[in-house]
Amino acid sequence: MVNKVTTATVIGLNAYKVSVETDVLNGLPGFSIVGLPDTAINEARDRVRSAIKNSGFTFPAKKVVINLAPADLKKEGSNFDLPIAVGLLVEEGVIDEEKIKDCAFIGELSLDGELRGVTGVLPLVLGLKDAGVKNIFVPSINACEAALAGDDVNIFPAGYLGDVVNHFTDNPIKPVTVNISEYLTEKSAEDYLYDFKDVKGQQKAKRALEIAAAGGHNMLMTGSPGSGKTLMAKCFASILPPLELQEALELTKIYSIAGLLPSDEPLMTKRPFRAVHHTASANGIIGGGSNPKPGEITLAHRGVLFLDEMVEFPRNVLEVLRQPLEDGEIVIARAKHSIKYPAKFMLLGAMNPCPCGYLGDKEKQCSCSEFQISRYQSRLSGPLLDRIDLQVEVPRLTAEELLNINSSAESSKDIRARVVRARKIQAERYKDDGILTNSELTSKLIKKYCKLDKTSMEMLKTAAVKYQLSGRRYDRILKLARTIADLEGSQDITQNHLMQALQYRMVNRSN
Numbered sequence: 001m002v003n004k005v006t007t008a009t010v011i012g013l014n015a016y017k018v019s020v021e022t023d024v025l026n027g028l029p030g031f032s033i034v035g036l037p038d039t040a041i042n043e044a045r046d047r048v049r050s051a052i053k054n055s056g057f058t059f060p061a062k063k064v065v066i067n068l069a070p071a072d073l074k075k076e077g078s079n080f081d082l083p084i085a086v087g088l089l090v091e092e093g094v095i096d097e098e099k100i101k102d103c104a105f106i107g108e109l110s111l112d113g114e115l116r117g118v119t120g121v122l123p124l125v126l127g128l129k130d131a132g133v134k135n136i137f138v139p140s141i142n143a144c145e146a147a148l149a150g151d152d153v154n155i156f157p158a159g160y161l162g163d164v165v166n167h168f169t170d171n172p173i174k175p176v177t178v179n180i181s182e183y184l185t186e187k188s189a190e191d192y193l194y195d196f197k198d199v200k201g202q203q204k205a206k207r208a209l210e211i212a213a214a215g216g217h218n219m220l221m222t223g224s225p226g227s228g229k230t231l232m233a234k235c236f237a238s239i240l241p242p243l244e245l246q247e248a249l250e251l252t253k254i255y256s257i258a259g260l261l262p263s264d265e266p267l268m269t270k271r272p273f274r275a276v277h278h279t280a281s282a283n284g285i286i287g288g289g290s291n292p293k294p295g296e297i298t299l300a301h302r303g304v305l306f307l308d309e310m311v312e313f314p315r316n317v318l319e320v321l322r323q324p325l326e327d328g329e330i331v332i333a334r335a336k337h338s339i340k341y342p343a344k345f346m347l348l349g350a351m352n353p354c355p356c357g358y359l360g361d362k363e364k365q366c367s368c369s370e371f372q373i374s375r376y377q378s379r380l381s382g383p384l385l386d387r388i389d390l391q392v393e394v395p396r397l398t399a400e401e402l403l404n405i406n407s408s409a410e411s412s413k414d415i416r417a418r419v420v421r422a423r424k425i426q427a428e429r430y431k432d433d434g435i436l437t438n439s440e441l442t443s444k445l446i447k448k449y450c451k452l453d454k455t456s457m458e459m460l461k462t463a464a465v466k467y468q469l470s471g472r473r474y475d476r477i478l479k480l481a482r483t484i485a486d487l488e489g490s491q492d493i494t495q496n497h498l499m500q501a502l503q504y505r506m507v508n509r510s511n
Helices: 044-054 081-091 121-130 140-147 161-167 203-215 229-239 245-257 282-286 315-319 322-327 370-377 399-403 412-429 443-449 454-466 471-487 495-505
Strands: 003-011 014-025 030-034 063-069 103-105 135-139 154-158 219-223 273-276 304-307 329-333 338-342 346-351 390-394
Touching: 003 081, 003 121, 014 081, 014 121, 030 044, 044 081, 063 081, 081 103, 081 161, 121 135, 121 140, 121 245, 135 140, 140 154, 154 161, 203 219, 203 229, 203 346, 203 390, 203 412, 203 471, 219 229, 229 273, 229 304, 229 346, 229 412, 245 338, 282 315, 322 329, 390 495, 412 471, 443 471, 454 471, 454 495, 471 495
Parallel strands: 003 103, 030 063, 103 135, 135 154, 219 346, 219 390, 273 304, 304 346
Antiparallel strands: 003 014, 014 063, 329 338
């Protein structure tokens, strides 16, 4: 008689319920797994056989057939070891089939029967929860992560296969619970390695970074080598606001699937800051694979993607950022299916103004020809620059700024307080609109929340004609002005806010 054990598989960020059907037939001993398993699942045959024997149980000396249903759904990963072993133990009469009907099992088995941790536990548990499963067995190392799914599902942590068997016989496992508030503690600016109080000068760039953090805007810094672009980018993480609970859970799902979730931190508590080297491939940036995994733009979701020496990235790699920057998501299409990943990240770029790096420098002469400068700067296309809200020049520090050791620069703690205050204003304003920051405003919402008085409208009209603003750039200037107004606690966008927004958008790239 065929028995069924419940588990799940992850595709993208979503989990789908899978039934592990086990049948033991008369015939020569054999072990086959069908239902579109990947290599890791096929190799479970040897792991499960050894785990069952080394746990003190008998492995069937007959032909074993395992079917993973539905058969047309691709399955991958090592989390099928435990449900396969449970199915075989039910066939052997070790576990009562009736007792596992409302249970699901997730976990990889070692040869001695130990349960090892697997990736993607939180989305797996959430998928099973949505399917109506109430009792889920997971490896002990994944228990806290699984318990983030909520109180309406019972999470049973198990260290060995024998622990699972004992639960259904004479020694029940106590379900684990977690208090999410214990993990979601606000990180202060002092918890970061880099602080803006250590950055000398560059007041304009610091102000631009504050605006970018407050509204979730994209930013590009251009300046001579050694002017502090990379240092300020590293300090940027220290002024980002804390994660909301929904953001933290969404990030935890992403990092769990990618296998990057720290074992001692089951919940993501800090906004991601992903610094990517210019040798990264397009697939590494947007994600990919036969069963597409998250790329850097998804790993930077609700955080920052930092591209140092931005013009050194291949043109095709930079161009793949255009659609995610606009839509806040990436759709990876494959022959059998397409997967959508969230990608609402802030793009932070840094570059030199020319190949030698000294174009416009007041102290050192540029040695590049006009052709070299034009070719170098053209590596960033117009459509990509159109999606960058703040474009700031970072000049060389003067000798006075370098030597003024006792100067008191504003700390990240003070800047972060203003950023958090501005984010709270936005959260309250957009609570019924399904967005969190000004950078997510649609054209319809811009008309609602970014109204200008007559004088400001005339100024923007003049700028639109003079600088030949595109429709996208026009909208982004209004979003930027809205953020500047929020930082000042102003309900209305004034002429001064609009002037600042225009200033950050009108960088002359050639000089």
